[in-house]
Structure formats: C-alpha cells, structure tokens
Amino acid sequence: AGTVLSANAISDDGSSIRLKTDSGQGWVSRDAVNPNPTLDRLPKVQANSDSPMQSFYFRTHPGGNLDCAQTPSVLTVQSPQHIKVNLTANGADIEMGSLITLQVLADGMTMQLTTLEGDAIVGKGTADEVDVPAGSTTTHCLSAPQNLGDDGNPNDQILGADCKWTQPRSATVFELEQGQTAQAILDRLGLTRTDLVIAEPTAAPTEAVQQPTVVPPSPQPPPTECPVGTNITHVVSAGENLYRISVRYRTSMGAIMAVNAITNAERIFAGQRLIIPCGVDMGIPSIPQKPPGPPSIPGNGQAPPGPPIFPTGVDCSRFRATSPLDGLNYGSNTFYWDGATGATSYRVNIFGMDEAKGALVASFDSRGTATSLTANITNETTGFGFKFAWEVQALFNGVVACISNRTTMPRAARSGGGGGGSSSSGSFTASWGCSASLTYKVNYANTPPGTTSVTVSYTGSGALASGSITNGVPPDPGSLIFSATGPSTASGGTITANPSSATLSLTGSPSC
Structure with missing residues (x-):
C-alpha cells in the first residue's frame, strides 16, 4: 500500500473530490473513486471560492535559444489512470483522462494540444467543442500578450476570439516523439501514473464527518526488458497504440515505424506483429537509467550527450521557414526554408486566417529535396481574404517528420480586379x-x-x-x-x- 491521502471537501455540484497531500491540495473526479456515501457528508466548497478547475497561463519557445536541443519545449500534463481532470490553460477549457502536451508554436500566436494517450476534449459543452483522440493534435489562435498572471508582466495570452479549434489531424511522428521524450522523463524520475481508489471507511464518529482516504496501489512493474542492440517481436493487443508500445520498450517510435514500414502511427491493429529495435535513443541523455553514471572520459569525467535522434532519421533541429515573413503578393510567391537533413520532400501549407478562420486552404508540394517552391496565392487557389499564414512540412517518403513555425502575414489586394457586381471589367x-x-x-x-x-x-x-x-x-x-x-x-x-x-x-x- 502507498501513502494515504485524505479527502476533505466535495464540490458544490458533487462532481469532484478534494484531496489533501503533503505538497498541497488537488481535485479528482468523483467518478474516479469507488462509490461511497460518506463522500456526500464532506464539506461542500462553492465554485466561486475554491474551484476544482486548475487554471494557468503558459509559454513555450520551441526551437528558440535552447542550450539543450534534445529537450522538447512542451508542457506535459498527465492525469492518474482512469481519472478525468479539468484544466484551463490560456483560457482553454480542457477535459482530459489522458496524457497530453501543450505548447505555443514558434509564431507565438498559436496554441497546440496533442493527445498522446486516452482522450481530451476542448471547449466541452460549447459550439467550439472538439474531441482530440489519442495520436491527434489541434490548434487555436491566441490573443496578443496581456498582463493576466501573477508576475505583473504583459506576457500572458488567451484563446483568440477570431478563430476556432481546428479539426484534429494525425499528429506527426515528431510531435508524438516530443511527448514520448516527456513520458520517458516521467518514468525515469519515478513519476508514473497510479490508479486512485477510496479505502473502505471505518465507523464514523457521531459528531464529526469522517474523511475517506485515497490509497495509491503498489508501483507498477518496470518496462519489459529490451536489450540494447537487439530486436524483439511484439504482438499488438487490443487498445494498444504505437506511442505506448515505444515507451514500454524504451525505444523510439520513429524507429519502430521505420523498421515496420508504418506510415501512419494510428494504423496498427490487434494481432499485428511488430519488430521492436531496442535501445534507440529517445533524446533524453541527461537523465540516465539506473544504475547511474555515464562512462568517464578524459577532460570532464563524463561522456557528452550525442546528437538528437529524430523520427525516421530526419534531423529537424535547423528546419525553419525563412521567406516570406512580412507579406504575400496577390499572385506568384516563392517560399524558402532551411532544409531538414534526411527529408525526401517538402510541403507548403497555406491557412486562411480571416475568411477561413484559420483553416487549411491550400497545399503545395516541392520537387524532391528542393528548399523552395513558387505558388500562386490568389482567390482561385487559396480563397478570399487578406490575412494568411504559411508553414512548411518536411516529409520522409510521404510521412510528415517535421513542421516549421507558422508565420501569419497580410496578402496584397488584387490589382485591377473587378469591384463586385456582374461587371465585365473583371474575370469570373x-x-x-x-x-x-x-x-x-x-x-x-x-x-x-x-x-x-x-x-x-x-x-x-x-x-x-x-x-x-x-x-x-x-x-x-x-x-x-x-x-x-x-x-x-x-x-x-x-x-x-x-x-x-x-x-x-x-x-x-x-x-x-
């Protein structure tokens, strides 16, 4: 048995239980604990005085001035197994019973949520509700920075009012492996998830309300051994996903996909036999497995971290969009980017930020490994509007391995175009x-x-x-x-x- 936690309050609507720990208090869904009538006798806490909702603002800076390129700049949020929790992050209401990552993309104006395990729902109960299943990601525009937090600085952002959550798409291998790195860090630090259950109460005293206790179970067994440098075979069970399999064997998800010729991480099935290449680096050399202690070398006494390992062998560390960054022509535009070593092709995506409310409106594929392409950005190709954004994806044999920063900018007005009506001075x-x-x-x-x-x-x-x-x-x-x-x-x-x-x-x- 683990540490006993006291339940000391119930929310006014009866849906959440407040737990007391050595480090503070937290809330869990009542559905996550065993049925117990004693819970109804706990003191009720009004939502306006102590809400079960955990609310915060966050900032991340992927690819920007990081000394350790192997550590992904993402916020990882993990709930206890089988427990749904509610969060408000940058004004976004999130219900999750899962493992998710949150980040602000490099453009500084887009928030991204990726579900690695379980399920997440954003904007539940609103017209903007979006279900984000495991292996999927969604984005939402952000407002200009404001002074909303406790530090007194105008560096907090909330969801923008002029767009909605995008329809979830399959997360790229790179996005999933960012979460895999975070999960591996949690595992190696002993911060693995546990189920929480309410212990059976003893007889309650007549004058006082008994506080139910929450008991974490015994620690889970360590991941299945997968000796470095060997291959083993894994048979997929019902409900498993490629992300969890890679974490179980402490190896790279991209390496599993490459050796099994998998192009979509979501498309594995029960009974499928997978070759697992053991010991492929997940990009966290600064957190050694036990027994600790890197090998000694002359000079500083420890081995320096090696270069980061990226999915499917594509190096995304210097991949970025470079031009245009300040505006688009109406008509022909040439897009440039710094390439990703190992990529076999590239794709430029265009998003309509006003008329299309942030939706993808056009995609253009490069010729082979060229790091530029020219495309027409007109009403016919990308739709009406004056505000657009673009990004470039690096692909490995058709699989998206890296996504650049997304840059938003105005598009010039059409020169000499018709002004409306059925005038013959413009073209249809x-x-x-x-x-x-x-x-x-x-x-x-x-x-x-x-x-x-x-x-x-x-x-x-x-x-x-x-x-x-x-x-x-x-x-x-x-x-x-x-x-x-x-x-x-x-x-x-x-x-x-x-x-x-x-x-x-x-x-x-x-x-x-």
Whole structure:
C-alpha cells in the first residue's frame, strides 16, 4: 500500500473530490473513486471560492535559444489512470483522462494540444467543442500578450476570439516523439501514473464527518526488458497504440515505424506483429537509467550527450521557414526554408486566417529535396481574404517528420480586379474551403453579365455525399454554403454561371 491521502471537501455540484497531500491540495473526479456515501457528508466548497478547475497561463519557445536541443519545449500534463481532470490553460477549457502536451508554436500566436494517450476534449459543452483522440493534435489562435498572471508582466495570452479549434489531424511522428521524450522523463524520475481508489471507511464518529482516504496501489512493474542492440517481436493487443508500445520498450517510435514500414502511427491493429529495435535513443541523455553514471572520459569525467535522434532519421533541429515573413503578393510567391537533413520532400501549407478562420486552404508540394517552391496565392487557389499564414512540412517518403513555425502575414489586394457586381471589367473567379467544422463555403465574384444563378457541383467522401447546389445571383460577389454530417472531404468541384454555362474548376480538396 502507498501513502494515504485524505479527502476533505466535495464540490458544490458533487462532481469532484478534494484531496489533501503533503505538497498541497488537488481535485479528482468523483467518478474516479469507488462509490461511497460518506463522500456526500464532506464539506461542500462553492465554485466561486475554491474551484476544482486548475487554471494557468503558459509559454513555450520551441526551437528558440535552447542550450539543450534534445529537450522538447512542451508542457506535459498527465492525469492518474482512469481519472478525468479539468484544466484551463490560456483560457482553454480542457477535459482530459489522458496524457497530453501543450505548447505555443514558434509564431507565438498559436496554441497546440496533442493527445498522446486516452482522450481530451476542448471547449466541452460549447459550439467550439472538439474531441482530440489519442495520436491527434489541434490548434487555436491566441490573443496578443496581456498582463493576466501573477508576475505583473504583459506576457500572458488567451484563446483568440477570431478563430476556432481546428479539426484534429494525425499528429506527426515528431510531435508524438516530443511527448514520448516527456513520458520517458516521467518514468525515469519515478513519476508514473497510479490508479486512485477510496479505502473502505471505518465507523464514523457521531459528531464529526469522517474523511475517506485515497490509497495509491503498489508501483507498477518496470518496462519489459529490451536489450540494447537487439530486436524483439511484439504482438499488438487490443487498445494498444504505437506511442505506448515505444515507451514500454524504451525505444523510439520513429524507429519502430521505420523498421515496420508504418506510415501512419494510428494504423496498427490487434494481432499485428511488430519488430521492436531496442535501445534507440529517445533524446533524453541527461537523465540516465539506473544504475547511474555515464562512462568517464578524459577532460570532464563524463561522456557528452550525442546528437538528437529524430523520427525516421530526419534531423529537424535547423528546419525553419525563412521567406516570406512580412507579406504575400496577390499572385506568384516563392517560399524558402532551411532544409531538414534526411527529408525526401517538402510541403507548403497555406491557412486562411480571416475568411477561413484559420483553416487549411491550400497545399503545395516541392520537387524532391528542393528548399523552395513558387505558388500562386490568389482567390482561385487559396480563397478570399487578406490575412494568411504559411508553414512548411518536411516529409520522409510521404510521412510528415517535421513542421516549421507558422508565420501569419497580410496578402496584397488584387490589382485591377473587378469591384463586385456582374461587371465585365473583371474575370469570373471562385474558390472554396472550410468556413467552420463540417461546413464548406464557396466564394465567387465577377460572374458573366446576365448571370441569374450559379451551380456548384462536387464529389464527396467520408460523411459528405456527392451533389450540387444552386444559389441565386445577385449578390455578386457572393458565397454558397453546404454541410457534411461528419469529417469529410470535397473534391472535383466546379462552379457554373447560369444561363451562360461559364464554368470554373474549384482548386484543391478541402477537408472539413
């Protein structure tokens, strides 16, 4: 048996129990403890005087002036097993029964949440609610720095009001291995998760309310031995994920993916046999395993840390977007970046920050290992709007290994374009993208003279059926909206002006 913890209060709604420890107090969900009527007799604490919600502001600076490139600049939050906890981080309400990482991306204006194990929900009970399952990540824009914390400095940020949480995407191997490094640090420092259970109470005294106790179980056994330099075979069990398997054997998730030719970390299945390469560095040489003591060498008496090991052999340490950083042309733009050693190709992603509310609106792939590409950033390719952001991804055989900082900037206005209406002085233009979760939006302008309506046709996949929809004209410029019932992709889109039958192709395949 472990240390006994006292439960000394219950929340006013009865959903959370407050525990007292040597280092302070904390709250756990009532659902996480054994049913016990004694809990209802604990003193109730009003939400406005001592809320179960843990609230804080945080800042991270990935890739910026770090002496130790092997330590990821992320905040790792881990709940006890089978216990859901609630947090407010930078104004974001998060419910988690899991292991997550939080970070502010290098642009300083984007917060990212990645779920490594279990499940996390952001904005629960609101229109902005997003479920982030294990192996997924989501982002949200942040406000300008404000003075909100206890240090008296204007360095705190909260969720921005002009965007929403993005639909979760599969986390990259690099993002997952950042969390793997953090988990390995927790394991090696003995900060592993434990289940909490309420001990059976003894008879309560008549004048006083008995305080139930919470007893952590015995420590978990150490990870399965995986001798350095050898390979072993692991059979995947139901409910396992690649992240947890890599932590169990103290090896790199990227190395497991590479040796088993896995391109998507989420796509493993029960019964699958995996080769586990033992002893691949997870980037934490400063925290030795027991027995401690690095080998002695002349000079300083200990071996220096080796270079960081990155997933699939791609070195992300110097990878960054370099130009443009201050603005985009309307039309042709050339994007430049510092390459990632080992990458086989690159992809530039464009995000619409005003009209598309931060959604991905276009992607452009490089030719081989070239560290620049030229793309047209116009209404037809990236949609309407004057504020865009871009990032570049480094890929290894089609698998995303690194993601650069995301840079937000204005796009210049279209020169000499039509000013609206059905004027013949401008050309018929149209674009499409996501306006909200599960919602597609088609923007159009400068329809041919005499146009009375436009018809959009598209091929749907996922939870979107193929179809067409017609909108009356005027207005011009105008927009047309259609929705899906779940995550989906639209492709092969066209827009036709009636009755002239002038038709444009809608570029890209938005996923909403």
